[in-house]
Amino acid sequence: MTKNREEPHPQEDTKNFPSLDNLRVLLVDDNEDSLFLTTFILENQGLQVTTATSVTQALETIKDLKFDILISDIAMPEIDGYSLIRKIRNSTLTEQRELPAIALTALSSDESRSMALASGFQSYVNKPVEPTILITEIRRLISNNQTTK
Template identity: 65%
Template sequence: MAKNPKDQHPLDVTKDFQSLDGIQVLVVDDNADSLFLTTCILESYGSRVITATSALQALEAIKQFKFDIFIFDIAMPEMDGFSLISKVREITLSEKQQIPAIALTALGSEEGYSLALTSGFQSYVNKPVEPTLLVAEITKLINQSSAFNNGKQ
């Protein structure tokens, strides 16, 4: 009997979902190396990745493209990831589904985790990014989002 994805350990989820084929991801990070690494990881699992190096670029991309998931760095100049996700949630309130979002940060703390969740993120991943953990988090959120949206239709 298959387990409910919510009950599985994050690394166990990837056994059931070996790729991210067809998943369109917006990755926002002002650090070029981190952005490149995250993009390479996601593309190696089959995702289509759109990148932005600032919150303003991200907001423009959100107007132009449809995304399945967001991955936002927290520590960015001008507008941090917490402010960006709050702004995105205001923009997308009228849509049927809320696009899942992962906070990405090198500043791992319990306070940061709580702030991420209250700001509008569903998950929190520390840098440097562990590929299988990131893919597991994406898989978990996509599965939860699909289950939620299928139940509401």
């Protein structure tokens, strides 16, 4: 009797994904601790991280710099992450409109996930951030974005 080999867990099967080295990330979060931790996770994987602590700052940064992916908190004061992604998706600049985006949030309900995806995010990651899940979602989005170009 032969023993069936288990399939690799999707998070462990990274050989088919592109490298993350030097990928440019815009990370938006109003919480300093969360911003620090997420930046550490991303930089540890070779990504170049630019941070913004508000939607206004993020929109100004996007005007000046090109990014490969956006990772944004949802619950922020004044203007939330839903509004940020809507503004990006409605931008006159094609590169901005098509920017792959991940919502980061402590709001872990089906409703908040649906709202994030309906607003224009392609992925949704819960806080506190699990590094393996975040990196897997980045790889998936970048891989999908490269195949659609």
